[in-house]
Amino acid sequence: MDHLAFPADQSVRNLFGDEPPLGSYGPIALITEQMEPAFAERVNHQLSLRRHAMLREQPELDLIPGYVRNEYRKRCDLSRFSSGEGKAVLLDSVRGHDLFILTDVLNCGATYRRYGNEVSIAPDEHFQDLARIVISARDSATRINVIMPYLYEGRRYHRTGRESLDCAMMLRQLFRLGIDNFITFDARDARVANAVPRNNFESFPTSYQTIRTLLDKIPDLVIDRDHMMIVSPDESSISRCIFYASSMKLPLGIFYLRHDFKLINGKMVRSSTRTYLGDSPEGKDILIVSDLLDSGNEFIACATALKARGARRVICAASFAQFTEGIGAMRQAWENGVVERVFTTDMTYRSPELLSSPWYTSIPMADDLALLITALNHDASLSRLLAPAKRIAALVKRHTTRVGARKSLDHRQISFSDLQQ
Numbered sequence: 001m002d003h004l005a006f007p008a009d010q011s012v013r014n015l016f017g018d019e020p021p022l023g024s025y026g027p028i029a030l031i032t033e034q035m036e037p038a039f040a041e042r043v044n045h046q047l048s049l050r051r052h053a054m055l056r057e058q059p060e061l062d063l064i065p066g067y068v069r070n071e072y073r074k075r076c077d078l079s080r081f082s083s084g085e086g087k088a089v090l091l092d093s094v095r096g097h098d099l100f101i102l103t104d105v106l107n108c109g110a111t112y113r114r115y116g117n118e119v120s121i122a123p124d125e126h127f128q129d130l131a132r133i134v135i136s137a138r139d140s141a142t143r144i145n146v147i148m149p150y151l152y153e154g155r156r157y158h159r160t161g162r163e164s165l166d167c168a169m170m171l172r173q174l175f176r177l178g179i180d181n182f183i184t185f186d187a188r189d190a191r192v193a194n195a196v197p198r199n200n201f202e203s204f205p206t207s208y209q210t211i212r213t214l215l216d217k218i219p220d221l222v223i224d225r226d227h228m229m230i231v232s233p234d235e236s237s238i239s240r241c242i243f244y245a246s247s248m249k250l251p252l253g254i255f256y257l258r259h260d261f262k263l264i265n266g267k268m269v270r271s272s273t274r275t276y277l278g279d280s281p282e283g284k285d286i287l288i289v290s291d292l293l294d295s296g297n298e299f300i301a302c303a304t305a306l307k308a309r310g311a312r313r314v315i316c317a318a319s320f321a322q323f324t325e326g327i328g329a330m331r332q333a334w335e336n337g338v339v340e341r342v343f344t345t346d347m348t349y350r351s352p353e354l355l356s357s358p359w360y361t362s363i364p365m366a367d368d369l370a371l372l373i374t375a376l377n378h379d380a381s382l383s384r385l386l387a388p389a390k391r392i393a394a395l396v397k398r399h400t401t402r403v404g405a406r407k408s409l410d411h412r413q414i415s416f417s418d419l420q421q
Contacts, residue, residue, distance in 0.1 A: 253278025
């Protein structure tokens with residue numbers, strides 16, 4: 001873990017533009033029992049790196065109790081009875097701490113024995129465990145901040161029939177239990193915050209981190225209108241893809257479902273056809289962007305349609321990956337040349353099989369999460385994290401300059417002096 005360090009473009013001094021820098025709200029405590037252990041270790045390590053770097057620049061910080069430590073995590077027992085009932089017991093004190101509870105409701109790698117069978121913990125059970133932790137800590141923690149990378153029931157953000165509004169119910173329940181801040185990433189529709197208008201709900205984008213990892217892993221990408229474009233796989237991802245396209249100054253394509261109704265044997269039957277709308281993808285590298293890779297079938301269908309239209313390479317990027325039906329279909333698409341590579345963040349559980357796949361790349365988020373925790377602990381402005389357009393523009397500019405320099409070097413005639421070197 002010692003090789004990990006935060007990006008060089010992020011100074012440890014006054015990161016958020018506050019003059020003078022705001023003081024700490026209290027010593028940080030992390031509860032990460034619901035996260036994948038390796039990711040929790042990276043977050044703790046990055047947070048410790050940042051605090052030690054700040055200490056070297058400001059030695060007076062050593063006088064603040066608990067400000068600089070090697071271990072910020074607090075132990076918590078979330079064991080379950082064989083009937084499936086759960087409990088939460090804090091094994092370490094969080095009194096007086098600024099508590100951050102990190103929870104991954106998609107963590108199907110966490111299991112328990114129920115009636116003699118090994119079963120994975122479902123999202124509903126993860127949420128109930130989160131509520132139990134909040135109840136256990138509310139009487140002693142100075143503040144409780146919930147960081148939930150994938151928004152629980154985030155796809156149930158509006159009502160289209162006689163159905164429950166689970167996401168809104170979850171937010172109201174947590175704030176009634178006494179949490180102070182709720183943080184998520186790439187919510188499908190951040191307007192779900194209207195359910196708790198008097199409370200602090202923030203949805204942070206992962207666009208900068210995605211583009212940074214994409215350009216690092218595929219350095220030969222040419223980012224201009226003639227060689228690359230952004231494609232939305234469905235109607236719900238259009239606004240997200242518009243941001244990518246405008247930040248990278250690329251054309252935008254859209255897939256949408258066209259519904260046709262036919263009267264067959266006296267019954268009205270609806271048929272749906274996936275239709276592409278946009279510039280021709282012929283000869284271009286395509287980046288398909290969405291918030292969630294569920295089964296992967298939607299990405300594969302879009303990639304197949306784009307390759308049929310002459311696309312050069314199709315790259316898939318999603319904030320979170322589930323692969324609810326396994327990775328076999330995506331592996332087959334990669335072997336057939338339909339999909340070039342898949343990118344998702346490392347904030348949710350991913351199976352060992354997926355992590356070892358040659359076509360998959362993780363988007364590292366541990367340092368960005370440590371930066372966010374530091375900002376919240378200082379009650380600092382989050383504007384730079386919420387609006388990364390300028391950082392993306394600078395990143396794309398550096399990459400374009402680098403690609404241009406590489407091309408000019410490749411096409412330069414070899415001279416005698418080159419051979420001597």
